Amino acid sequence: MNPYTQTALVTGGAGFIGSHLCERLIGRGTNVVCVDNYYTGTRANIAGLIGHPGFEVLRHDVTFPLYVQVSQVFNLACPASPIHYQRDPVQTTKVSVHGAINMLGLAKRLNVPILQASTSEVYGDPLVHPQVEDYWGHVNPIGMRSCYDEGKRCAETLFFDYWRQHALRIKVVRIFNTYGPRMHPNDGRVVSNFIVQALKGEPITIYGTGEQTRSFCYVDDLVDAMLAAMDTPDGFTGPVNIGNPGEFSMLELAELVLKVTGSSSRIEFRSLPSDDPRQRRPDISRAKADLGWEPKVALADGIERTVHYFRSLV
Ligand code: NAD
Ligand code: UDP
Numbered sequence: 444m445n446p447y448t449q450t451a452l453v454t455g456g457a458g459f460i461g462s463h464l465c466e467r468l469i470g471r472g473t474n475v476v477c478v479d480n481y482y483t484g485t486r487a488n489i490a491g492l493i494g495h496p497g498f499e500v501l502r503h504d505v506t507f508p509l510y511v512q513v514s515q516v517f518n519l520a521c522p523a524s525p526i527h528y529q530r531d532p533v534q535t536t537k538v539s540v541h542g543a544i545n546m547l548g549l550a551k552r553l554n555v556p557i558l559q560a561s562t563s564e565v566y567g568d569p570l571v572h573p574q575v576e577d578y579w580g581h582v583n584p585i586g587m588r589s590c591y592d593e594g595k596r597c598a599e600t601l602f603f604d605y606w607r608q609h610a611l612r613i614k615v616v617r618i619f620n621t622y623g624p625r626m627h628p629n630d631g632r633v634v635s636n637f638i639v640q641a642l643k644g645e646p647i648t649i650y651g652t653g654e655q656t657r658s659f660c661y662v663d664d665l666v667d668a669m670l671a672a673m674d675t676p677d678g679f680t681g682p683v684n685i686g687n688p689g690e691f692s693m694l695e696l697a698e699l700v701l702k703v704t705g706s707s708s709r710i711e712f713r714s715l716p717s718d719d720p721r722q723r724r725p726d727i728s729r730a731k732a733d734l735g736w737e738p739k740v741a742l743a744d745g746i747e748r749t750v751h752y753f754r755s756l757v
């Protein structure tokens with residue numbers, strides 16, 4: 444007989460963040476039902492969990508209804524990098540919207556708490572800096588990134604309507620750029636691109652001038668925050684920003700990656716993609732106050748751990 448009492452459903456559990464979350468849940472004695480259709484996730488990401496008595500995987504697409512018995516839901520299923528979410532933009536919106544409806548319906552039927560992995564992209568190309576949760580964003584509704592940004596915004600709308608209409612216990616976390624082991628090597632994200640390029644001795648591709656900024660959160664810190672959010676009392680709904688407020692330009696990141704890898708790759712400038720936000724940094728006052736959370740891993744440490752992972756792949 445399995446001794447664990449809680450069972451978490453993790454959609455997108457075979458993805459980068461989801462696989463870390465599954466591991467941590469199992470580590471703290473929660474059973475996990477991992478649901479994934481392997482759109483961007485891989486079996487390799489969860490290989491270490493297969494065979495564990497508390498871990499189960501279902502190959503399933505969350506745009507279709509799902510009937511399982513669980514005591515909490517973490518809804519992460521959605522391609523997250525532009526290359527992936529722009530491959531089939533209609534499907535991206537469907538995953539966010541239909542996926543949210545199905546998982547909210549499931550949480551409602553079971554009367555269990557549900558966490559939504561939302562994103563800093565709900566702020567679009569922000570006119571308020573740093574971004575606070577009360578800022579409504581500056582989003583292009585018809586651009587290349589809209590399937591992701593507007594899909595995630597609509598998912599938040601659904602979460603708050605299920606909360607208002609059905610008193611569902613929701614937890615909405617707005618995740619800022621996250622990095623770490625098991626990022627996809629080929630998904631075009633800046634951290635994985637720069638590390639892979641540096642390790643292969645290929646040019647480091649900086650888009651635009653490289654002066655645009657991002658804040659990078661190490662995946663272990665993010666998972667701490669997701670668990671803290673799920674553990675909050677029922678009155679806590681979010682939205683709450685989760686990210687590392689340290690702000691770095693892409694030029695600074697490139698220099699750090701070159702230093703950590705010891706690579707002699709040169710820097711090559713490329714054109715900036717459309718709708719690329721100029722600046723992004725979370726205001727995490729709410730996370731500190733309501734979750735008692737703040738990130739612990741400095742960028743240089745996190746990049747070192749991530750480089751270590753990529754060395755085993757490249
Ligand atoms: P990922 O692509 O590695 O993980 C997404 C997972 O969802 C994959 O395993 C994929 O196969 C699965 N998936 C996609 N469509 C599905 C469907 N229809 N049914 C079932 N599973 C499906 O991305 P990630 O970086 O781990 O992101 C996880 C979540 O966090 C996403 O919701 C993303 O929007 C959010 N997020 C990520 C970041 C980041 O920096 N990585 C930032 C903000 C928000
Ligand atoms: N749903 C699901 N699993 C469940 C319960 C519901 O996938 O355990 C889906 C179901 O397909 C439904 C959706 O969630 O369409 C929304 O459910 P809700 O009860 O909110 O609405 P309704 O059933 O009235 O459409």
Ligand code: UDP
Pocket residue numbers: 525620631632633634636637648649650651653655657693715716719720
């Ligand atoms: N970027 C870059 N070189 C790359 C990949 C990305 O300069 O090889 C830039 C990109 O234009 C953006 C920033 O890095 O300004 C972060 O890009 P990413 O796709 O990682 O995240 P997002 O734009 O979704 O925040």
